[in-house]
Amino acid sequence: MSQPWEPGDTRGPLMGGRGGRGQRGLGPVIQTLNVPSGDSVPQLRHQSPGVTTAVPVPTPHGATAAPHPTATTDCVPTAPLTPSPVCCCVSPQALCSVSPQDLAVPNTGWSAAMCEQFQRLLRRAADGSWRRIPSYRRGLDYLPEVVQMAVGVVTRPGPRLFLRSVDEEGAGFEYAIFLHASGHRTQCLCQLGPYLEGHHGFAHGGAIATLIDSTVGTCALAVAKASVMTAKLSISYLAPVPVGAVVVADSRMERHEGRKIFLSCHVRDTKRDTLYAEATGEDMWCCGDGAGDTETIPQNCASG
Numbered sequence: 126m127s128q129p130w131e132p133g134d135t136r137g138p139l140m141g142g143r144g145g146r147g148q149r150g151l152g153p154v155i156q157t158l159n160v161p162s163g164d165s166v167p168q169l170r171h172q173s174p175g176v177t178t179a180v181p182v183p184t185p186h187g188a189t190a191a192p193h194p195t196a197t198t199d200c201v202p203t204a205p206l207t208p209s210p211v212c213c214c215v216s217p218q219a220l221c222s223v224s225p226q227d228l229a230v231p232n233t234g235w236s237a238a239m240c241e242q243f244q245r246l247l248r249r250a251a252d253g254s255w256r257r258i259p260s261y262r263r264g265l266d267y268l269p270e271v272v273q274m275a276v277g278v279v280t281r282p283g284p285r286l287f288l289r290s291v292d293e294e295g296a297g298f299e300y301a302i303f304l305h306a307s308g309h310r311t312q313c314l315c316q317l318g319p320y321l322e323g324h325h326g327f328a329h330g331g332a333i334a335t336l337i338d339s340t341v342g343t344c345a346l347a348v349a350k351a352s353v354m355t356a357k358l359s360i361s362y363l364a365p366v367p368v369g370a371v372v373v374a375d376s377r378m379e380r381h382e383g384r385k386i387f388l389s390c391h392v393r394d395t396k397r398d399t400l401y402a403e404a405t406g407e408d409m410w411c412c413g414d415g416a417g418d419t420e421t422i423p424q425n426c427a428s429g
């Protein structure tokens with residue numbers, strides 16, 4: 126029997142297939158999902174605390190469920206976005222087999238709340254104090270500054286980025302990261318989809334950790350301007366995050382010492398009423414001596 130998917134297959138076990146994202150545009154809970162066995166898993170809506178979300182219910186014959194009540198189809202950004210970068214990778218044949226698609230923009234899986242917050246952050250970025258960071262399926266592809274600083278010469282396509290491993294719009298992580306002009310702070314607007322469920326109706330702690338690690342890691346990358354690795358991550362989970370919730374992970378560099386960058390992160394709801402998690406992390410320059418200095422940056426990225 127053939128494997129449902131194999132390493133290197135960009136579809137992954139529960140994914141809609143190459144280029145599937147953007148083609149179907151059906152949102153998080155309105156599709157019949159393909160599972161490795163070939164069975165289908167229709168999505169039914171389930172009311173959990175504070176959110177309407179989806180639970181997959183296996184049936185022998187999949188049915189198409191009704192659209193997600195919060196999904197929107199007119200989720201079109203009104204403010205100008207950073208244009209998708211031209212593919213300028215070192216090995217175009219290897220890296221450009223899949224056309225680059227910036228995924229840090231609204232799709233039909235984004236809830237109205239997610240779209241609203243995205244627009245708010247775009248408006249805030251209009252004065253240049255923040256910028257939206259494009260995001261792709263493959264973490265380092267098509268992003269010249271990161272390709273150059275992180276890996277130098279790329280000879281083969283990179284693996285898929287964990288956060289972009291689900292093609293179904295709205296089913297996994299939907300997010301856009303904004304980088305402060307100081308280069309010392311990142312904010313990730315994120316909607317946690319039904320595939321990230323842990324306890325019934327709530328996001329898995331590992332999903333929250335992934336969100337935090339990525340927000341912190343992007344901040345560390347921007348600080349280091351070189352390849353960094355997470356060396357330590359300490360998270361306090363303070364309140365469960367409902368599946369489907371829109372949250373903001375806010376990370377900033379606290380200081381750096383030699384090769385170590387010390388960062389903090391807070392995950393809140395968009396109204397800042399609920400603090401879901403707080404974290405501290407240490408990222409390390411992978412090579413060299415770091416910045417060579419000790420620096421503390423408490424103030425210069427405080428806006429917003």
Ligand SMILES: CCCCCCCCCCCCCCCC(=O)SCCNC(=O)CCNC(=O)[C@H](O)C(C)(C)COP(=O)(O)OP(=O)(O)OC[C@H]1O[C@@H](n2cnc3c(N)ncnc32)[C@H](O)[C@@H]1OP(=O)(O)O
Pocket residue numbers: 258264265270271304338339342343346347353354355356357407409410411
């Ligand atoms: C412009 C921006 C665009 C952005 C565009 C975004 C693109 C999209 C990006 C998404 C962003 C995703 C971000 C994901 C980030 C991961 O998920 S990374 C994966 C998880 N992390 C890992 O796998 C790391 C595994 N660990 C390691 O590789 C190694 O242990 C490390 C951390 C590199 C350190 O190893 P090493 O360089 O050999 O260090 P070593 O010489 O042993 O020790 C040096 C010092 O560090 C200390 N140290 C070593 N390890 C540790 C530790 N774990 N904890 C604390 N201290 C330590 C030692 O005690 C020593 O201290 P001193 O004696 O000097 O005082």
